[in-house]
Amino acid sequence: MTLTYPLLLDGGLSNELERQGCDLNQKLWSAKLLESNPEAIILAHLAYLEAGAGCIITSSYQATLPGFMAIGYDEDSAKELILKSVQLAEEARSRFLSLNPHASKPLIAASIGPYGAYLADGSEYRGDYLISDQELWDFHQPRINLLNDSTADLLACETIPGFHEAKVLAEILKNVKKPAWVSFSCKDGQHISDGTPIEQCAAYFAHHPTVFAIGVNCTSPEFISPLIQSIKTKSGNKRIVVYPNSGAVYHVESKTWSGLSDLPSCELMVKEWMDLGADIIGGCCGIGPEQIKAMGQSLPK
Known part of the structure; x- marks a missing residue:
């Protein structure tokens, strides 16, 4: 597998599913649709591919063995549903390539959410779960x-x-054969959600054998530039991945708000992030196909 940079990711899966009318207000979030409405997941992936994404992220963020088994699935059925997230992304890619036979083959990244996503209590933005x-x-x-x-x-x-x-994941990832990225949720321009400096996290993965990229996701866009700069100082030769949520930034001079939902701001931010060293760019919650398309227009051809 050859990666070409800059690489454009997709946007938020949940907001695209909600745009289709899907109800995600339950503990498994978008993973619930793996069985109940797989076509909606395929169409959401397809929307991002048509917007220009070169990599789509599977619907397995909140798809976990204990999560499925807690609502009555046996272990084998739970495993099948997790693998189905990859199969649905493959189906979306197949449909896209059949409609666009000259397009480059998009990549599929298998999503691995944090323990806090399984808890479904917002702790993936705090990191305050006390377990061994x-x-x-x-x-x-x-x-x-x-x-x-x-x-x-x-x-x-x-x-x-x-x-x-992150340290536990680092040990597990030493034994995988696929390349991986690790991206953190951050509370400001210097620290991940639990208060650890992002520089410390970047340094920890700088020489990891299978982690090829370090970065940030589901974080306000106003923090992305300083976070890239901090990661860059300690990440060695690793690629930098950023895919923030829609966020909002207040401009004192004009007394206006902008964020990644604002398409001109979206393009300007992406150019700035690339200039600072980001290699893989996309969006998270609140970022839809329109924003991903605008981001893609900022990338060099």
Whole structure:
């Protein structure tokens, strides 16, 4: 597999599903649709591919073995649903390529959300769950192993809020064969959600054998530029991945707000992030196909 940079990611899966009329107000979030409405997931992926995304992220963020088993699935059925997230992304890619036969083949990144996503209590933005290394290992390893053996191109450990969890993931990822990125949720321009400096996190993964990119996701766009700068100082030769949420920035001079929902601001921000060293750029919650298309227009051809 050859990665070409800059690489454009997709946007928020949940907001595109909600735009279709899907109700995600339940503990499994978009993962619930893996069984109840798989076509909606395919169409959401397809919308981002048609907007120009060169990589789509699977609907497995909140798809976990304990999450499915807690609502009555047996272990084998839970595993099948997690793998189905990759199959649906492949179906979307197949449909896209059949309609665009001269397009480059998009990549599929298998989403691995944090323990806090399984809790569904917002703790993926705090990192304050008090559990042991072994409990985190037992939670993450089965899903990572499953997705590592899937046909996905990459592993995406995303929205990681705490250094404790990141260190456990680092150990598990030493044993995978797929390239992986690790991206953190951050509370400001210098710290991840649990207060650890982002520089410390970047330094920890700088020489990791399978993690090829370090970065930030589901974080306000106003913090992305300083976070890129901080990551760059400690990340060695690793690529930098950023895919913020829509956020909003207040401009004192004009007394107006802008964020990644504002298309001109979207293009300007992407250019700035690339100039600072970002290699992989996309969007998270609140960022839709229109914004991804605008981002793509800012990337060099």
